[in-house]
Amino acid sequence: MESDGRLAAFREHISREARWFSEQHFQNILLLHHNDCDGLSSGALLLTLFERLGCRVRRYSLEKPFPLALARIFSDFASEAQGLCVFSDFGSGMLSSIQRLIAGRFPVMLLDHHTLENSSLSGIHLINPIMHGLRGLPDCSASTIAALFALEFGESFRDLSPLGILGALGDRAIDARGELLGVNRIVLEYACASKLVTSCAPYHFSGLSNREGHELASWVDALGGFGYFRGGPDIAIKGLRESFDEPFQTYANNFQQEFLTLSQSYLEEGVVKRGKRIDYFHLGPEFDRYGVKTVGLMCDFLIKRSMVSADKYLAGFQNVPNEIPGLGALELNQVKVSMRLGARLCERVLAGECPALNEILPNATNALGGFVDACHEQAAATTIPLRMEQKLLELLEEQLERAMCVC
Numbered sequence: 001m002e003s004d005g006r007l008a009a010f011r012e013h014i015s016r017e018a019r020w021f022s023e024q025h026f027q028n029i030l031l032l033h034h035n036d037c038d039g040l041s042s043g044a045l046l047l048t049l050f051e052r053l054g055c056r057v058r059r060y061s062l063e064k065p066f067p068l069a070l071a072r073i074f075s076d077f078a079s080e081a082q083g084l085c086v087f088s089d090f091g092s093g094m095l096s097s098i099q100r101l102i103a104g105r106f107p108v109m110l111l112d113h114h115t116l117e118n119s120s121l122s123g124i125h126l127i128n129p130i131m132h133g134l135r136g137l138p139d140c141s142a143s144t145i146a147a148l149f150a151l152e153f154g155e156s157f158r159d160l161s162p163l164g165i166l167g168a169l170g171d172r173a174i175d176a177r178g179e180l181l182g183v184n185r186i187v188l189e190y191a192c193a194s195k196l197v198t199s200c201a202p203y204h205f206s207g208l209s210n211r212e213g214h215e216l217a218s219w220v221d222a223l224g225g226f227g228y229f230r231g232g233p234d235i236a237i238k239g240l241r242e243s244f245d246e247p248f249q250t251y252a253n254n255f256q257q258e259f260l261t262l263s264q265s266y267l268e269e270g271v272v273k274r275g276k277r278i279d280y281f282h283l284g285p286e287f288d289r290y291g292v293k294t295v296g297l298m299c300d301f302l303i304k305r306s307m308v309s310a311d312k313y314l315a316g317f318q319n320v321p322n323e324i325p326g327l328g329a330l331e332l333n334q335v336k337v338s339m340r341l342g343a344r345l346c347e348r349v350l351a352g353e354c355p356a357l358n359e360i361l362p363n364a365t366n367a368l369g370g371f372v373d374a375c376h377e378q379a380a381a382t383t384i385p386l387r388m389e390q391k392l393l394e395l396l397e398e399q400l401e402r403a404m405c406v407c
Contacts, residue, residue, distance in 0.1 A: 003134075003182075006132045006133045006134050007132075007134070007182070007183065007186070009132045010129050010131075010132040010134060010183065011148065011186075013127065013131070013132065014127055014145070014148050014149055014152060015152055017109065017125050017127055017149070018149055018152030018153065019152075020125065021084075021109070022153075024082070024084070024107075025082065026055055026082050026083065026084045027055060027056060027080075027081060027082040027083070028055065028056050028057075028058070028077075028080040028081065028082060028083040028084070029050045029055045029056070029057045029058070029083070029084055029085075029086055030057075030058050030060075030073065030074075030077045030080075030083065030084070030085040030086065031043065031046055031047060031050070031057055031058070031059040031060070031086050031088070032059075032060050032062060032065060032070075032073070032085065032086070032087050032088070032090075032091075033046070033059070033060075033061055033062070033087070033088040033089055033090075033142075034061070034062065034063075034088070034089035034090050034142070034374070035061045035062065035063050035224035035225065035228055035232075035233050035291070035293055036089070036170060036171075036220075036221055036224055036225065036293060037166065037167060037169070037170025037171070037217045037218075037220040037221045037224065038089050038141045038142050038143050038167035038168070038170050038171045039061070039088060039089035039090070039142065039167075039224070040061065040167075040220050040223075040224050040233060040236045040237060040240065041143040041163045041164070041166045041167030041170065041220065041240060042088040042089055042111065042141075042142040042143040042145070042146040042163070042164075042167050043059065043061060043088060043089075043237060044163055044236075044237045044240035044241050045143060045146045045147060045150060045160045045163040045164065045167075046086060046088055046111075046146050046149075046150075047059055047237065047241070048160060048241055049146075049149075049150045049153070049157060049160065050086075052157070053153065058077065059237075060073060060326055060327075061224065061228075061233035061234075061237075061325075062090070062324065063228060063291055063292050063293055063320075063324075063336075064090070064292075064320075064336070064371065064373060064374075064381075064383060065087065065090050065091055065094065065373060066324075066330070066332055066334075066371065066383075067094075067097050067101060067371070068330050068331070068332060069324050069327055069330060070097075070098070070101050071101055072327055072330070073327070074101055074102060074105070077106070078105045078106065080106075083106045084106065084107055084108070084109060085102070085106060085107070085108045085109070086108075086109045086110075086111070087108065087109070087110040087111070087112065088110075088111045088112070088142050088146060089111075089112060089113075089114075089141075089142035089143075089167075089374075090112060090114065090373050090374050091110045091112055091114075091373065092110065092112040092113075092114045092115065092116045092117065092126070092128055092130075092373075092374075093114055093115055093116070093117050093362070093372045093373040093374060093375060094117060094371070094372065094373050095110075095116070095117045095121065095124060095126070096117060098110075098124060099122060099123060099124065102123060104123060107123055107124075107125065108123060108124045108125065109124075109125040109126075109127070110124055110125070110126045110127065110128070111127045111128075111142055111145045111146055111149065112126075112127070112128050112136075112142055112145075113128060113129055113130070113136035113137065113140045113141060113142055113145065114128075114136055114373070114374045114375060114376065115130065115136065115358040115362070115375045115376065116128060116130055116131070117372070127145055127149065128145075129145070129182075129183060134182060134183065135182070136376055137171060137172075137173055137376045137377070137378070137379075138172070138173040138174060138175065138181050138182070138184075139173070139181050139182025139183055139184065140168075140173065140182055140183040140184060141164070141167045141168040141170075141171045141173050141184060142167060143163055143164045143165075143166065143167020143168060143170075144164040144165070144167065144168050144173075144183050144184045144186075144187040145183070146163075146164060146167075147160060147161045147163065147164025147165075147187045147190070148164075148183070148186070148187060151190065158190050158193065158194055159194055159196070161187050161188075161190040161191040161194060161197075162191045162194065162196045162197045162205060162207055162208065163240060164184075164187040164191065165180070165184070165187060165188055165191045165197055165203060165213065166205065166208070166213060166216060166217055166220070166240075168180055168184040168187075169203060169213040169214055169216075169217045170217035170220060170221060174201070177201065178201035178202060179200070179201055180201075180203075188203075194207070196208075197213075202214060207243070208239075208240070208243060208244045209243070209244040209245065209248075209249065211244075216244060218252075218256070219244070219248070219249055219252035219253070219256075220236050220239075220240070220244075220252070221293075221297065222252045222253075222255045222256045222259070223235050223236040223239075223248075223251060223252050223255060224236055224293065225290065225291055225293030225294055225297055226255035226256065226258065226259045226290045226291070226293075226294065226297075227251070227252075227255045227290075228290065228291030228293060228325065229289055229290075229291055229321075229323075229325060230289075231325075232251070232255065233325075235248060235251055236248075236252075259290060259294070259297075262286060262287070263298065263301060266283075266284070266286070266287075267302075267307065272302065272307065272308055274309075275312075275393060275397065276397055277312055277313060277396075277397060277400045278312060278313045278314070278315055278393060278396060278397060278400075279308045279309055279312050279313070279314050279315070279342075280314070280315040280316065280317070280389075280393060281298070281302075281315075281316050281317070282316070282317040282318070282389065283295055283298065283316065283317065283318040283319075285319070287318060288319070288321055291321075292318045292320050292321075292336040294318060295316040295317065295318035295336055295337075295338045296316070296338035296340075296379070296381055298316055298338075299314055299316045299338050299339070299340040300340065302314065303340055303341075303342065303343065306343075308342060309342050310342040310343040310344040310345065311342055311344050311345050312342050312345060313339060313340075313341060313342070313345065313357075313396070313400075314339060314340045314341070314342065315337055315338070315339050315392075315393065315396070316337070316338045316339075317335050317336065317337055317389050318335065318336050318338075319334075319335055319336075319386070320332050320333075320334040320335065320336050320383060332383075333385065333386050334370075334371065334383040334384065334385065334386065335383060335384050335385070335386055335387075335388065335389060336381060336382075336383050337361070337365075337381065337382055337383070337384060337389070337392060338379075338380070338381045339357050339361055339379070339380045339381070340357075340378070340379055341357065341378050346378055349377060349378065350377070350378075354400075354403065355399065355400065355403050356377035356378070357375060357376065357377060357378065357379065357380035358375040358376055358377055358380055359399075360396055360399045360400065361375060361380045361381075361382055361396070362375055362380075362382065363395075363399060364392050364395035364396050364399065365382040365383075365384055365392070367395055368384045368385060368388050368391060368392060368395070369384075369385060370382055370383055370384035370385065370388075370392075371383045371384075
């Protein structure tokens with residue numbers, strides 16, 4: 001019953017934000033979204049929503065909302081009349097930076113499910129389930145938030161709800177049986193009513209590709225991650241807004257096969273190093289063309305295949321290219337770190353026996369002057385200055401030592 005109350009409060013919050021949006025009569029939307037399946041699904045959903053509402057939309061798919069990139073994007077957008085900037089699937093961990101960068105020039109709406117930075121919210125309309133005592137994962141995804149937001153504008157937007165479900169599946173927002181939970185379950189009811197998605201796992205998508213959800217999600221992830229520097233996110237958005245048929249599947253399969261071939265060769269070299277509580281690896285320059293979503297996918301790849309300790313934390317590193325598609329060269333000079341949990345450790349973290357990733361990684365990253373944005377309990381990612389990987393590992397091990405987490 002308590003959970004029902006939190007869900008009701010969250011939905012009322014979404015309703016208030018939708019009413020506010022309608023009252024403002026925005027003409028121009030700057031849409032910024034992540035490049036994974038959840039970010040791309042929510043991006044496609046919101047792009048369609050805003051266009052149907054008569055808005056002009058300028059869109060960027062970003063691996064990370066780096067302040068340097070945002071400053072350039074915001075500078076170009078500031079002259080637009082009646083403009084609103086919308087973030088989807090990132091931004092909650094950097095609210096103070098966003099406030100500073102917008103400098104009151106235009107309002108911001110943020111639809112996200114990642115850990116919140118403690119900050120005042122002047123100028124930011126934040127929609128995040130964590131504000132209402134709900135879990136960001138596995139109960140909710142950015143895409144299901146976007147779907148509920150769209151439904152506030154009428155039943156004619158129900159056809160967008162399958163994109164909400166796809167994003168949730170892409171973020172593995174499911175229980176041990178593969179079933180959707182919490183907020184995602186609400187959106188599933190609308191998606192099933194559209195007769196475009198089946199009502200139970202593995203969630204067959206008849207409207208997008210006539211495929212099961214996890215297969216479709218893996219294709220979208222491949223386009224957004226492995227194809228980031230080769231137009232992959234735009235291909236994914238187009239497919240999600242039309243029908244993810246054979247040409248889109250072929251693009252995605254090609255990227256997946258390319259990555260798999262390179263990964264197998266890479267892993268034969270025994271690249272995973274063993275620490276006391278943390279196993280770790282660093283992707284080399286041969287992975288630069290795939291974008292830094294790749295390091296998180298490699299973490300998932302290693303854990304799924306039991307190639308790292310089930311009782312340890314896993315950290316992967318990858319140098320961030322000093323370039324963002326659509327923006328050009330930027331002197332970012334960062335290393336991305338993605339972290340995951342071994343299978344048995346994951347159970348201990350959920351039981352409260354060991355620290356969650358959204359506790360330890362932001363602390364260590366901030367101590368090094370890095371960039372914190374998207375973190376969950378079981379999966380987290382930040383960036384740190386170049387050549388600070390070993391220091392980060394030391395800081396993480398110190399935190400785990402203090403917490404007396406025995407791996």
